[in-house]
Amino acid sequence: MGLNPEEMGKLDTVISTRxxxxxxxxxxxxxxxxxxxxxxxxxxxxxxxxxxDGRDQVTGFQMTGEIIGMDGIVSDRHSCDAIAxxxxxxxxxxxDQVEELSREFTTLQHHVHKIMSREIVxxxxxxxxxxxxxxxxxxxxxLLNLVQRLHARGFSQSELILRMTRxxxxxxxxxxxxxxxxxxxxxxxxxxIEVKQRYVHIKNTDALKQIVNPQSCR
Amino acid sequence: MGLNPEEMGKLDTVISTRxxxxxxxxxxxxxxxxxxxxxxxxxxxxxxxxxxDGRDQVTGFQMTGEIIGMDGIVSDRHSCDAIAxxxxxxxxxxxDQVEELSREFTTLQHHVHKIMSREIVxxxxxxxxxxxxxxxxxxxxxLLNLVQRLHARGFSQSELILRMTRxxxxxxxxxxxxxxxxxxxxxxxxxxIEVKQRYVHIKNTDALKQIVNPQSCR
DNA sequence: CGGAACATTGAGAGGGATCAATGGACGTGG
DNA sequence: CCACGTCCATTGATCCCTCTCAATGTTCCG
Numbered sequence: 356m357g358l359n360p361e362e363m364g365k366l367d368t369v370i371s372t373r374x375x376x377x378x379x380x381x382x383x384x385x386x387x388x389x390x391x392x393x394x395x396x397x398x399x400x401x402x403x404x405x406x407x408d409g410r411d412q413v414t415g416f417q418m419t420g421e422i423i424g425m426d427g428i429v430s431d432r433h434s435c436d437a438i439a440x441x442x443x444x445x446x447x448x449x450x451d452q453v454e455e456l457s458r459e460f461t462t463l464q465h466h467v468h469k470i471m472s473r474e475i476v477x478x479x480x481x482x483x484x485x486x487x488x489x490x491x492x493x494x495x496x497x498l499l500n501l502v503q504r505l506h507a508r509g510f511s512q513s514e515l516i517l518r519m520t521r522x523x524x525x526x527x528x529x530x531x532x533x534x535x536x537x538x539x540x541x542x543x544x545x546x547x548i549e550v551k552q553r554y555v556h557i558k559n560t561d562a563l564k565q566i567v568n569p570q571s572c573r
Numbered sequence: 574m575g576l577n578p579e580e581m582g583k584l585d586t587v588i589s590t591r592x593x594x595x596x597x598x599x600x601x602x603x604x605x606x607x608x609x610x611x612x613x614x615x616x617x618x619x620x621x622x623x624x625x626d627g628r629d630q631v632t633g634f635q636m637t638g639e640i641i642g643m644d645g646i647v648s649d650r651h652s653c654d655a656i657a658x659x660x661x662x663x664x665x666x667x668x669d670q671v672e673e674l675s676r677e678f679t680t681l682q683h684h685v686h687k688i689m690s691r692e693i694v695x696x697x698x699x700x701x702x703x704x705x706x707x708x709x710x711x712x713x714x715x716l717l718n719l720v721q722r723l724h725a726r727g728f729s730q731s732e733l734i735l736r737m738t739r740x741x742x743x744x745x746x747x748x749x750x751x752x753x754x755x756x757x758x759x760x761x762x763x764x765x766i767e768v769k770q771r772y773v774h775i776k777n778t779d780a781l782k783q784i785v786n787p788q789s790c791r
Numbered sequence: 792c793g794g795a796a797c798a799t800t801g802a803g804a805g806g807g808a809t810c811a812a813t814g815g816a817c818g819t820g821g
Numbered sequence: 822c823c824a825c826g827t828c829c830a831t832t833g834a835t836c837c838c839t840c841t842c843a844a845t846g847t848t849c850c851g
Contacts, residue, residue, distance in 0.1 A: 404697050407786050412701040426697065428690035435697060454683065458676045465672065471689040472646035478696035479622050479644065479653060483630040485703035486747035490839070521798065529704035531840060536799055552798075552848070568625050708807070739830060752807055754831055770816075770830075 362460050369456060370394065372447040382423065382437040382445060389427025391449045395419050398443020399518040402426075403526070404435045413527040415477070416440075416501075416519060419508055422470050440518040485529045488567075493528040494538045495566040498548070502557060513560070517553040580678050587674060588612065590665040600641065600655040600663060607645025609667045613637050616661020617736040620644075621744070622653045631745040633695070634658075634719075634737060637726055640688050658736040703747045706785075711746040712756045713784040716766070720775060731778070735771040 373396070376382050382393060385405060395417050402423065405411040414435060417423050427433040428450065457464035484493055498515075506512045517524070521532040521539075528535070542548045547563060549556040557563065591614070594600050600611060603623060613635050620641065623629040632653060635641050645651040646668065675682035702711055716733075724730045735742070739750040739757075746753070760766045765781060767774040775781065 404701050406701065406705075410701075410705045412697075412704045414697045414700050425690055426694050429687045429694055434694050454679065454686070458679070458682065461672065461676065464676065468672070468685075468689070469647045471686070471693065472643055474693050475689065475696065476644050476647055476652050478693065478700065479630075479632045481700055482632050482696065482703060483622050483624065483628075485700060486630045486744065487624075487628045520796090526704065532798080533800085533841085534839060537839090540799075738828090749808060750830080751809085751832085755807090758831075 362462065365456055365459070366463070369452045370446040370448050372449075374445050374447050376439040376443045376445065378439055378441050378443075380439055382439065382443075383427075383433045384436045385433055387427075387433045389424070389431050389433055389450070391447045392422055392424040392453060393437075393445040393447060395421050395423065396444045396446055398445075399440045400437055400443065401440055401519060401523060401527075402435045402437050411526065412529075413519075413523055415481075416527065418504060422474075425471055425474055440523075490528075490530050490534050490538050491541065491566050493530065494524075494535065494542070495563040497524065497528055498555065498557065499560070499563050499567065513557045515555050515557075517555060580680065583674055583677070584681070587670045588664040588666050590667075592663050592665050594657040594661045594663065596657055596659050596661075598657055600657065600661075601645075601651045602654045603651055605645075605651045607642070607649050607651055607668070609665045610640055610642040610671060611655075611663040611665060613639050613641065614662040614664055617658045618655050618661065619658055619737060619741060619745075620653045620655050629744065630747075631737075631741055633699075634745065636722060640692075643689055643692055658741075708746075708748055708752050708756050709759065709784050711748065712742075712753065712760070713781040715742065715746055716773065716775065717778070717781055717785065731775045733773050733775075735773060 374382075374393075376398070382400065397419055400417040400423060401413050402415050402417065403411050403413045417437075423437050423445070424433070426435050453463075453467060457467055484496055488496065501517075502512060502515050505515055519527075521535045525532045525535045530538075539548070539550050542563075543550055545562070547557070547559045549558060592600075592611075594616070600618065615637060618635040618641060619631050620633045620635065621629050621631045635655075641655050641663070642651070644653050671681075671685060675685055702714055706714065719735075720730060720733050723733055737745075739753045743750045743753045748756075757766070757768050760781075761768055763780070765775070765777045767776060
């Protein structure tokens with residue numbers, strides 16, 4: 356990310372602490388005091404917000420290299436839960452140290468701003484998905500997004516193992532688990548994907564893109 | 574926001590530029606080069622993202638004192654449109670100057686981080702709304718949020734003038750304009766609000782809260 | 792091996808979308 | 822200042838997508 360050796364050295368001192376989280380355990384919960392950002396080193400997380408009456412909404416899934424915890428800055432307390440979907444390890448980055456180093460290194464400063472901006476842009480695209488897409492489009496967009504992020508990490512472009520349940524997918528996409536399951540089945544019938552439980556093989560990426568973006572021929 | 578006179582003075586030099594935007598005009602469009610954040614001084618904005626196939630989604634409404642443009646940081650280009658819903662004026666805050674001053678004043682630095690974090694948290698609550706609420710709940714939550722923000726600016730707790738159309742409300746809330754209209758009518762029939770075009774009088778705030786949060790009696 | 796958690800599939804109901812027609816408000820220009 | 826056109830809002834009728842309720846099947850783990 357464009358840092359020189361000196362900067363890297365300083366940065367290393369910030370991210371010296373590691374933390375392991377077992378599958379199903381929380382990295383933090385709503386209301387916890389905010390102290391640090393976390394960089395996922397391995398494993399897979401979900402973040403979710405909860406209403407007073409018990410409904411909850413998955414707001415994102417985070418994989419290796421992604422940053423969790425920025426929700427806590429504004430009020431000094433976390434406003435969502437971060438749950439490990441498989442055994443995971445994170446780098447703990449105490450936020451006061453991040454801010455301190457950011458004042459010293461403009462590269463790092465700008466990087467922090469970019470990470471937060473990226474999260475905002477990502478959230479906007481989820482709002483678009485939730486606000487204006489139908490079930491098939493949502494699931495297709497979800498699969499394409501997941502596989503694209505995995506591919507960027509050296510995994511296959513066409514095969515993936517889902518780390519979350521149908522219910523969690525549904526919560527993220529604003530649909531019920533049964534609808535998620537049915538939509539998977541529909542894609543299978545159409546020959547677009549193969550599904551065996553958590554394993555998904557995308558046989559026809561273009562078909563998925565077609566579903567997300569009907570006639571972008573214009 | 575806890576700045577001393579010296580800091581205020583420096584800050585004034587950053588936000589010296591003003592810009593007027595006529596109703597219906599864009600503060601910026603998707604793809605525009607990112608240079609600055611904008612603080613709304615007067616007027617009312619919407620931000621919206623657009624898909625390749627022409628659908629669009631209102632991602633937020635911004636009023637006096639709120640900050641627009643953070644979507645542009647990550648890629649150096651804006652990823653949404655910002656449109657004035659009435660004649661408006663903004664303070665232009667060149668982002669490189671914001672970053673420069675942030676390195677000097679920790680108070681300002683933290684303030685910038687908070688603003689971005691607040692946007693992330695807000696987006697998450699919209700995702701909750703879009704993902705798990707029904708039409709009535711969405712509109713009730715929307716009205717309560719609007720009136721609360723207006724009240725914080727010295728306006729009435731129970732009366733407001735909507736600056737956006739039913740279609741824009743619908744786009745924000747993930748429903749069609751007809752459904753927005755019908756839901757308004759339903760609230761009127763139930764005696765919860767009065768509506769005359771853009772004018773809304775909330776006669777029973779508790780009833781609205783009840784709709785958003787059914788039996789939080791637990 | 793047995794139980795719990797997760798997933799699939801079916802049948803039926805309902806909330807919101809869609810299509811369509813009418814009514815009001817606003818602003819522009821005669 | 823009024824007339825007209827345009828934009829916006831309301832309301833009705835119908836349809837369909839997704840939810841809900843329910844039963845069954847599968848996988849994983851103690």
